[in-house]
Amino acid sequence: xxxxxxxxxxxxxxxxxxxxxxxxxxxxxxxxxxxxxxxxxxxxxxxxxxxxxxxxxxxxxxxxxxxxxxxxxxxxxxxxxx
Numbered sequence: 001x002x003x004x005x006x007x008x009x010x011x012x013x014x015x016x017x018x019x020x021x022x023x024x025x026x027x028x029x030x031x032x033x034x035x036x037x038x039x040x041x042x043x044x045x046x047x048x049x050x051x052x053x054x055x056x057x058x059x060x061x062x063x064x065x066x067x068x069x070x071x072x073x074x075x076x077x078x079x080x081x082x
Contacts, residue, residue, distance in 0.1 A: 004080050005031045008058050011076040026064035035073055035080040056080075 001009070008031045012018075020027040037054035056073040073079050 001031075002033055004078070005033055007078045008060075008071075008076065011078050012060070012071065015076065017071070021062040021065060021067050023067040024062065024065040026062050028063040029060045029069075030063055032059045032061065036070075038070070 012031075021029070035056045036059055037056055040053040040055065056079065057070045058073055058076070058078070060069045060071065061067070062069075
């Protein structure tokens, strides 16, 4: 586990985000090793590029069924510095 994954795990624990997987009930998860981004698109009426902003997230994956949970890095106070 790298430093970013440790920070994310600590942040999730501090928020009491400890429930088992909502799909299969398994209680073992893996934190992906870097941030991902969800693009926010502009309205069709706006001209330029359809991608305007992105929300940084971290993904947590159930080790049994692969269910993917996303958490805002901003809300958790963790950003990937590397």
